[in-house]
Amino acid sequence: MKIVLLSGGSGKRLWPLSNDIRSKQFLKVVQNGAGEAESMLQRVYRQMQEAGLDADITVATSITQVEPIRGQLGDKVSVVVEPERRNTFPAIVLAAAYLYFEKHCSPEETMIVLPVDPYVGEEYFKMLECLDMAVQDGVADIVLMGVRPTYPSEKYGYIIPAKLSGSLGKGEEILPVVEFKEKPDIHMAQKFIDKGGLWNCGVFAFRLSYLMSIVQTMLEYGCYADVEHQYGKLEKTSFDYAVVEKADSVAVVAYNGEWKDLGTWNTLTEVMDEKPTGDVAVSGDCVNTHVINELEIPVVVMGTKDMVVAASPDGILVADKVQSSYIKKYVEDRDLRPMFEERSWGEYTVLNISVDGGGKRAVTKKKLVQAGRKIEETKHQHHLEVWTVLSGRAVISVQGRKHEALAGDTFTIRRGVAHSLQAEEDVVLLEVQIEEDGD
Amino acid sequence: MKIVLLSGGSGKRLWPLSNDIRSKQFLKVVQNGAGEAESMLQRVYRQMQEAGLDADITVATSITQVEPIRGQLGDKVSVVVEPERRNTFPAIVLAAAYLYFEKHCSPEETMIVLPVDPYVGEEYFKMLECLDMAVQDGVADIVLMGVRPTYPSEKYGYIIPAKLSGSLGKGEEILPVVEFKEKPDIHMAQKFIDKGGLWNCGVFAFRLSYLMSIVQTMLEYGCYADVEHQYGKLEKTSFDYAVVEKADSVAVVAYNGEWKDLGTWNTLTEVMDEKPTGDVAVSGDCVNTHVINELEIPVVVMGTKDMVVAASPDGILVADKVQSSYIKKYVEDRDLRPMFEERSWGEYTVLNISVDGGGKRAVTKKKLVQAGRKIEETKHQHHLEVWTVLSGRAVISVQGRKHEALAGDTFTIRRGVAHSLQAEEDVVLLEVQIEEDGD
Numbered sequence: 001m002k003i004v005l006l007s008g009g010s011g012k013r014l015w016p017l018s019n020d021i022r023s024k025q026f027l028k029v030v031q032n033g034a035g036e037a038e039s040m041l042q043r044v045y046r047q048m049q050e051a052g053l054d055a056d057i058t059v060a061t062s063i064t065q066v067e068p069i070r071g072q073l074g075d076k077v078s079v080v081v082e083p084e085r086r087n088t089f090p091a092i093v094l095a096a097a098y099l100y101f102e103k104h105c106s107p108e109e110t111m112i113v114l115p116v117d118p119y120v121g122e123e124y125f126k127m128l129e130c131l132d133m134a135v136q137d138g139v140a141d142i143v144l145m146g147v148r149p150t151y152p153s154e155k156y157g158y159i160i161p162a163k164l165s166g167s168l169g170k171g172e173e174i175l176p177v178v179e180f181k182e183k184p185d186i187h188m189a190q191k192f193i194d195k196g197g198l199w200n201c202g203v204f205a206f207r208l209s210y211l212m213s214i215v216q217t218m219l220e221y222g223c224y225a226d227v228e229h230q231y232g233k234l235e236k237t238s239f240d241y242a243v244v245e246k247a248d249s250v251a252v253v254a255y256n257g258e259w260k261d262l263g264t265w266n267t268l269t270e271v272m273d274e275k276p277t278g279d280v281a282v283s284g285d286c287v288n289t290h291v292i293n294e295l296e297i298p299v300v301v302m303g304t305k306d307m308v309v310a311a312s313p314d315g316i317l318v319a320d321k322v323q324s325s326y327i328k329k330y331v332e333d334r335d336l337r338p339m340f341e342e343r344s345w346g347e348y349t350v351l352n353i354s355v356d357g358g359g360k361r362a363v364t365k366k367k368l369v370q371a372g373r374k375i376e377e378t379k380h381q382h383h384l385e386v387w388t389v390l391s392g393r394a395v396i397s398v399q400g401r402k403h404e405a406l407a408g409d410t411f412t413i414r415r416g417v418a419h420s421l422q423a424e425e426d427v428v429l430l431e432v433q434i435e436e437d438g439d
Numbered sequence: 440m441k442i443v444l445l446s447g448g449s450g451k452r453l454w455p456l457s458n459d460i461r462s463k464q465f466l467k468v469v470q471n472g473a474g475e476a477e478s479m480l481q482r483v484y485r486q487m488q489e490a491g492l493d494a495d496i497t498v499a500t501s502i503t504q505v506e507p508i509r510g511q512l513g514d515k516v517s518v519v520v521e522p523e524r525r526n527t528f529p530a531i532v533l534a535a536a537y538l539y540f541e542k543h544c545s546p547e548e549t550m551i552v553l554p555v556d557p558y559v560g561e562e563y564f565k566m567l568e569c570l571d572m573a574v575q576d577g578v579a580d581i582v583l584m585g586v587r588p589t590y591p592s593e594k595y596g597y598i599i600p601a602k603l604s605g606s607l608g609k610g611e612e613i614l615p616v617v618e619f620k621e622k623p624d625i626h627m628a629q630k631f632i633d634k635g636g637l638w639n640c641g642v643f644a645f646r647l648s649y650l651m652s653i654v655q656t657m658l659e660y661g662c663y664a665d666v667e668h669q670y671g672k673l674e675k676t677s678f679d680y681a682v683v684e685k686a687d688s689v690a691v692v693a694y695n696g697e698w699k700d701l702g703t704w705n706t707l708t709e710v711m712d713e714k715p716t717g718d719v720a721v722s723g724d725c726v727n728t729h730v731i732n733e734l735e736i737p738v739v740v741m742g743t744k745d746m747v748v749a750a751s752p753d754g755i756l757v758a759d760k761v762q763s764s765y766i767k768k769y770v771e772d773r774d775l776r777p778m779f780e781e782r783s784w785g786e787y788t789v790l791n792i793s794v795d796g797g798g799k800r801a802v803t804k805k806k807l808v809q810a811g812r813k814i815e816e817t818k819h820q821h822h823l824e825v826w827t828v829l830s831g832r833a834v835i836s837v838q839g840r841k842h843e844a845l846a847g848d849t850f851t852i853r854r855g856v857a858h859s860l861q862a863e864e865d866v867v868l869l870e871v872q873i874e875e876d877g878d
Binding site: 299356390407428 | 735756757
């Protein structure tokens with residue numbers, strides 16, 4: 001069994017914690033059993049380990065998410081990078097080609113695709129073995145996991161299985177799928193539930209050979225790079241539409257455990273500890289209020305009810321929980337650059353952006369580079385950079401010359417000059433980028 | 440007539456906009472007729488000019504407030520600096536000595552003391568001439584202004600005049616004072632109002648000679664410096680207690696116009712425009728919500744009612760307006776350093792404080808130095824400083840050597856090394872202070 005996690009999403013709905021780079025799956029807002037903050041990505045990975053899944057894990061994602069994935073999981077997973085964003089069908093095809101050509105998986109092996117960010121119980125992962133068995137037994141071309149609905153939601157697609165809900169056995173029973181229904185109104189949703197309908201939670205299991213045979217009808221290829229180079233030719237559509245709905249036989253396993261889609265502040269705060277995060281004081285009369293402060297300045301909250309307060313280097317949200325679902329329109333038309341990023345070498349925060357009278361920008365970042373990690377050699381064509389080491393010890397190379405760098409040392413890096421940094425201890429440095437005219 | 444403005448206050452109750460240095464009188468949260476933001480200090484000064492008062496103005500304050508006063512009013516007022524904080528009696532004595540010895544005022548001239556931060560109508564300042572006349576006419580040793588109460592407040596002291604309120608004429612009528620009552624309960628407050636009682640708003644008028652003759656019984660002096668050096672000997676008490684309540688004759692003039700004490704967010708927001716300040720988006724369903732954002736990152740507020748949201752480099756407040764009155768306890772026991780200061784040369788914001796593993800701090804500030812102004816020569820014994828110019832043009836002196844400084848230039852200033860900066864254009868620079876061990 002090979003597991004492919006799909007990691008996408010722009011995450012505007014959890015602004016200011018999420019942004020185009022820091023999608024919701026990377027936010028450390030849930031807690032593990034030991035009370036430590038972890039991200040949804042880290043939670044899903046940990047749960048898979050705890051469930052004892054003997055499976056290789058590959059994450060399919062865009063280039064912007066590679067650094068945060070490496071920052072949070074290190075080298076414990078393989079990462080397949082989509083050349084461009086083209087929906088779930090092309091992404092899953094690319095991951096399949098990667099497993100086939102690069103990991104040399106047997107075509108008969110089961111590939112299970114799951115979203116990276118469901119908030120679920122451990123049973124969810126145990127059930128993946130049941131999907132694997134069903135695929136290997138040849139029950140159907142594609143085996144899905146369906147979530148037992150808890151209310152007639154208008155937000156999800158429904159999978160209608162062959163039998164009535166009354167006759168369904170335990171979650172492990174595998175039922176043929178009769179049809180799929182897109183997001184219905186509440187009236188129809190209730191009808192689907194009465195028929196035993198399940199929420200489509202985006203979990204697909206199939207033999208690798210099954211998908212590769214479909215791909216063969218679309219592309220000519222002999223290696224992974226062939227598929228990668230023709231990525232733009234794959235239809236920009238969902239896997240449900242391109243594959244599942246056209247399959248000869250589809251089966252579903254019902255999952256009866258906890259399952260939450262933490263897509264909005266309102267749903268996310270349901271699973272969050274009410275204990276505030278960061279430098280926060282909350283008055284005793286606050287009711288059902290969640291406060292998350294990622295800034296280095298204190299937040300004081302008094303007399304609030306049913307609210308979420310979230311502060312990050314990107315901005316500050318103060319919202320009634322129900323209203324917070326409508327945040328997208330307040331942030332999506334603004335070209336907000338991410339002010340915080342996790343990278344493979346550590347993380348940075350934008351401290352300031354100054355614009356002078358002539359419109360030239362000076363961007364000041366604080367960078368934390370972890371001991372032993374490296375900022376790879378790079379050159380900038382449009383700005384000069386000044387580095388000031390605040391603490392720690394590093395070797396900084398500027399145009400091939402290496403310098404031992406300690407607190408108080410500065411490095412001025414002119415346009416076009418190659419530079420890199422190797423951290424010997426945890427290093428904190430200030431980076432100022434000053435725009436300059438081109439030649 | 441000489442006017443003395445008392446500028447004090449630590450301003451914790453308007454946190455995070457106010458702090459130990461930036462008292463509430465310096466916050467630019469009210470608007471002048473042209474819709475421009477101004478501070479209470481600037482408003483009071485402007486109103487005095489508009490009232491056509493032919494008076495010299497002196498501000499009595501502590502050393503920490505000199506820079507913001509100069510930054511907001513320039514050299515238009517004299518400033519008397521209290522050697523230490525010792526309540527209003529010593530502060531007024533020092534100001535009197537300053538007028539007498541340094542400004543060579545006639546002892547017969549009227550000195551009028553007023554708080555720097557009342558939110559009042561223009562009539563308030565017109566009435567000062569009426570106080571002056573009363574003093575010059577010898578109506579009483581001390582003439583007060585009393586505010587006509589609008590409700591039985593428990594927050595103010597009451598001045599009880601001789602006649603019943605029913606027989607009081609226009610505001611200009613001057614009445615002998617029978618007694619003073621400290622902050623009463625609501626029941627007593629109503630009784631005082633029925634008797635014609637007025638709120639004590641801290642406005643005192645008297646002949647300079649009157650106060651100097653009292654001081655003569657306490658200190659021996661022959662010049663201003665004598666009084667300044669013996670400042671610690673003056674009782675740490677209020678002017679009301681030390682002088683007014685012991686005077687042979689006190690009279691009061693009733694002020695019937697607008698008067699507000701903007702000491703809390705709840706009262707301050709009553710006079711503020713509801714239009715948010717700074718980079719703010721407020722959803723249409725917000726009701727009676729004030730948002731002030733002094734940070735460079737956006738604030739989004741959704742679905743709030745009767746709330747104040749204030750963000751500054753010192754911190755972020757999200758509070759129900761009524762609850763905001765209790766803010767003091769959430770901020771007073773914290774040793775919060777001011778993260779923003781106005782100075783005579785411009786202003787600075789602390790962008791970051793990093794502490795390394797060994798407990799050494801690196802503080803990063805952004806400084807804006809206005810064209811033509813100067814950061815005077817100084818030396819630091821405990822930290823090295825790195826300056827990086829982000830924009831503008833300055834002459835920077837380090838150990839007597841002058842350097843023309845432009846965007847991208849860095850200056851490393853070791854401990855004990857004298858340095859100064861003269862701005863030739865508006866200059867923005869980054870200053871990093873890195874703590875070092877002493878010798």
